[in-house]
Amino acid sequence: MVSRHSLRGAVLVAVATVSIAVVASPAASALPACAVDSLSLSTSAPASPGDATQIHFDLIVTNTSAQPCELQGYPVVDLIGPDDPMWGPDYQLPQQAGDPQPVTLGPGASAASRLTFLAEPNGWVPNTIAVSLPNSPGRLEAPWIAGGVPVARQDAASHPGSYIGPLQPAPPA
16 A cells, blocks of 8 residues: 555646756757847838828848748837927837747747837937847847838827737748
């Protein structure tokens, strides 16, 4: 007859063994985070999803190295332009709600993050899009979209109409 204490000890040893195997497995297959110096940044053409005041386009990050890497989360996106008297020259976009998943970028593969903004006819026109990526120092830059579309600055808004989405696999070009 097996005592309750012996059975409990055997179960704890089995659970500990399974836990160690689960913890060790992801580390063995993890790819390095994509480094800014092995990526390029571009933008898709802007589109309006039915409401001409809100416009979106994709920020596209492409792996230019010969090695695969991984991205996960949200890029930090700053729109940089002329000095606004109230808010200054830098407008950091808030993050859209979402559940970012890891994105593996093989050589030449791309990830995209949807940038949505409110257009305002007499608004502020950025010059540059500056992007910092999760787990990677430095930043990538691209010019603001063609046509100089002005942005409604909403630096202090509690529910802004301008935001950045999570990184996702980009469809092949």
